[in-house]
Amino acid sequence: MGDGAGVGPEVIVGALLDEATTRRCRPVVIGDAARLRKAADVLDVHADVVAVDSVDDAVTAEGRINVIDLGLLPADLPWGTVSPVAGDAAYQYVRVASELATSGAAQAICTAPLNKEALHAAGHVFPGHTELLAHLTGTxxxxxxxxxxxxxxxxxxxxxxxxxxxxxxxxxxxxxxxxxxxxxxxxxxxxxxxxxxxxxxxxxxxxxxxxxxxxxxxxxxxxxxxxxxxxxxxxxxxxxxxxxxxxxxxxxxxxxxxxxxxxxxxxxxxxxxxxxxxxxLPVIRTSVDHGTAFDIAGTGKASADSMVEALRQAAHLCG
Structure with missing residues (x-):
């Protein structure tokens, strides 16, 4: 889910409610269910955000977003603010996704943006997702x-x-x-x-x-x-x-x-x-090509197009 204070939750909700996405793959968010519900409210859309225990429990249905909920974000986390709590959560989301992909439970990883300052403030000193995933997979x-x-x-x-x-x-x-x-x-x-x-x-x-x-x-x-x-x-x-x-x-x-x-x-x-x-990497990983956009996070202005395309390319690379 990336940094929960950024636009990641919003672009995820927008992309997963796109019918083209669910025709291509069965997406499961590693993140925070409550934050995704807040993002749906920001976007003024209906989303049935359902917490699941595993990838196998995910169900594809119109309007449904499956999420393995790590529950790491406080309910009052402000949008658009650097937070070490959000930085640590972003790290944990990637760690769990990496474990799922390397075990074969998931076929690809698609990442929403994280904030490097928040990541570093949480004690995880990596330049970004690329280097973090290399570390987690031993590449x-x-x-x-x-x-x-x-x-x-x-x-x-x-x-x-x-x-x-x-x-x-x-x-x-x-x-x-x-x-x-x-x-x-x-x-x-x-x-x-x-x-x-x-x-x-x-x-x-x-x-x-x-x-x-x-x-x-x-x-x-x-x-x-x-x-x-x-x-x-x-x-x-x-x-x-x-x-x-x-x-x-x-x-x-x-x-x-x-x-x-x-x-x-x-x-x-x-x-x-x-x-x-x-x-x-030993796993497929795609990502949006933009940052956390703190200046517009929580406003509903972020476009989900890059996330839709990232999911499309991930599914395509899976063959």
């Missing part, structure tokens, strides 16, 4: 993929500063990231993925004019290995044109070197329909 390395209607982007580095990101990029990491992206696309039905790999510097260094040879040192060796293995990885490409070419259909996946290089173009295309997919 050494994962990648973040963002999916928009006309473009998919996978990131070599994510939640670290730009200077640290450039230092962290090396051929092995680039190669592993591209392989994870290629495998994910093939698993989703793309037979021969066309992958565009961004450079680090403007114009991908323009033959040494910009930067200090980072493309030749950190990216080109990886691409040579990948192409020798039959993976269609092109680059290093100037980032300012790579994303445009992807929206035109020339690439199935773009590899971004750092967080903002990949996130900016996807969010320009429409934050409401973007989806975050964690690649490399």
């Amino acid at each position: 050494e390395e994962v990648s973040m993929m963002l999916a928009a209607p006309t473009m998919k982007v996978i990131h070599v580095t994510t939640h670290i500063g730009l200077v640290d990101a450039v230092a962290k990029i090396e051929p092995g990491l680039v190669e592993r990231t591209v392989r994870r992206g290629d495998r994910t696309l093939r698993d989703s039905g793309v037979q021969s993925p066309r992958i565009g790999v961004c450079g680090i510097n403007p114009h991908a260094g323009e033959n040494g004019l910009f930067g200090h040879g980072e493309e030749d040192e950190k990216i080109v060796p990886a691409l040579e290995v990948l192409r020798a293995d039959g993976i269609d990885a092109q680059g290093p490409l100037p980032a300012d044109t790579a994303f445009f070419l992807a929206t035109r259909g020339e690439y199935d996946l773009i590899v971004a070197m750092y967080h903002d290089q990949g996130h900016g173009p996807v969010k320009v295309l429409g934050i409401e329909t973007g989806v975050n997919i964690t690649v490399g």
